[in-house]
Amino acid sequence: MNQLLPYKAKAQKRDDQGDYWWELRQCAYYPEFEKEKVVWGGVITTKEFLKLRMSFCEKGIFINAPANMMIIENIKYVLGYCNSYLNNWYYNKFVGTILHKDGIRFYLDDIMKIPIPPITTENQPLVRRIEELVDKILEAKQNNSKADTSAWEREIDELVYKLYDLTAEEIGIVEGQSSLGGLSGSSD
Numbered sequence: 001m002n003q004l005l006p007y008k009a010k011a012q013k014r015d016d017q018g019d020y021w022w023e024l025r026q027c028a029y030y031p032e033f034e035k036e037k038v039v040w041g042g043v044i045t046t047k048e049f050l051k052l053r054m055s056f057c058e059k060g061i062f063i064n065a066p067a068n069m070m071i072i073e074n075i076k077y078v079l080g081y082c083n084s085y086l087n088n089w090y091y092n093k094f095v096g097t098i099l100h101k102d103g104i105r106f107y108l109d110d111i112m113k114i115p116i117p118p119i120t121t122e123n124q125p126l127v128r129r130i131e132e133l134v135d136k137i138l139e140a141k142q143n144n145s146k147a148d149t150s151a152w153e154r155e156i157d158e159l160v161y162k163l164y165d166l167t168a169e170e171i172g173i174v175e176g177q178s179s180l181g182g183l184s185g186s187s188d
Contacts, residue, residue: 009082033062037069039078047081052091052106054082056138064135068108074119081116083153083158089174117163126159133159 004011012021040054056079063069072078080089095110119127133152140147149165161171 028051032069032071034060035071036075037071038075039067039069039084039109041067043053051088052111054079056134066104067152068111070108074127074131076134077119077127078116080134080156081163082111082114083156083159085157086164086174087114091115099179107178123163126162129154130159 007023036059038054039057040052055074057063057069061114070078073111091110091114095113117123133156137149140149140152159176166174
């Protein structure tokens with residue numbers, strides 16, 4: 001702090017300071033960090049399918065850049081949906097910002113374009129099941145970070161397909177099992 005003292009008079013005149021003269025500015029959304037949130041990294045680079053990986057973050061845990069966070073209702077439904085194969089296919093094809101042939105940037109503005117199906121009385125049982133599976137995955141990973149949760153993840157994928165009433169042919173397209181297209185990691 002002593003290294004800042006020569007700048008105190010000038011810093012006290014700023015209109016963008018926080019509670020103390022040495023702070024850059026007060027964070028208007030500081031209380032949001034105290035809430036449960038969905039978090040994700042900003043950039044993924046790989047030669048394989050560019051998968052958005054969102055995680056659940058408990059209350060009171062803070063993150064730093066370049067990670068992102070989202071405070072949202074129905075957090076576990078959103079988490080399950082966003083990590084689904086269908087969402088990742090959609091994001092790669094239509095929303096994501098491709099950095100180069102082997103990378104994608106997960107901008108918050110792009111994340112907000114993800115078309116998450118609203119919860120209705122008709123799809124409520126599917127939503128509840130997705131949330132139950134997310135709880136199982138979170139519990140398993142909390143007990144053992146290397147726990148194999150792929151069966152539950154696959155069940156979430158199937159439930160997301162049901163949210164859209166996808167046919168077997170449409171699922172084949174999404175999963176790259178059709179000559180009509182597959183996962184390329186780019187916006188063809």
